[in-house]
Amino acid sequence: MNPLTEKQIRASFVNASRREVVQATVPDLDPLDWGRLDYLGWRDRRAPLAAYVVVELDEEPTGVLLRAAAAPASGRRRRAMCSWCRDLSTVEASLYVARRGGASGRAGNTVGTLICEDFSCSRHVRRPPTSAEAGTGVEAIADLVVADRTAGLRERSERFVRDVLATR
Structure with a gap:
């Protein structure tokens, strides 16, 4: 992912009001290793259910305001696999819902994943493959497995943002 400034991030949101963009808490961008990020995502520390992702669509940053599902009253979460990175070792996936962009979003239409x-996700797709994933020749195809995972993450995250932009 190309490095972004706070101004670029705030200008990228396609489903947020001006007020929501101004109130958004942007993470510290200095320590990020942009070369190892496939998208930028973070939770808003001031608004626990607000989250944001910025994905490059057609080489332009495109930001989406998300709402996290509230924790269940029982406190027990169901195990779930992330739809973007599909890492089976991860059980901390949550439902995030985004208002669609434009008139469709103003009418209350949403999309979730x-x-x-x-x-x-970017860290998960870059972990070395296990022998269960790659067979006996793990070392020989490790780079191919990681490249395939990374391409899949980018495709699925871009598809989600395109769904947010769709005028259904």
Whole structure:
């Protein structure tokens, strides 16, 4: 992912009001390793159910305001696999819902998906493959497995943002 400034991030949101964009808490961008990110995602520390992702669509940053599902009253969460990175070792996936962009979103239409609760998908797809994933020749195809996972993450996250933009 190309490095972004706070101004670029705030200008990228396609489903948020001006007020929501101004009130958004942007993470510290300095320590990020942009070369190892497939998208930028974070939870708003001031609004526990608000979250944001910025994905590059057609080489332009496109931001989406998300709402996290509230924790169940029982306190027990169901195990779920992230729809973006599909990492089976991850059980901390949460339902995130985004208002669609434009008139469709103003009419209350939304789209949702399961995403790693802490938006660590880029790290998960870059972990070395296990022998269960790659067979006996793990070392020989490790780079191919990671490249395939990374491409899948990018495709699925981009598809979600395109769904947010769709005028259904």
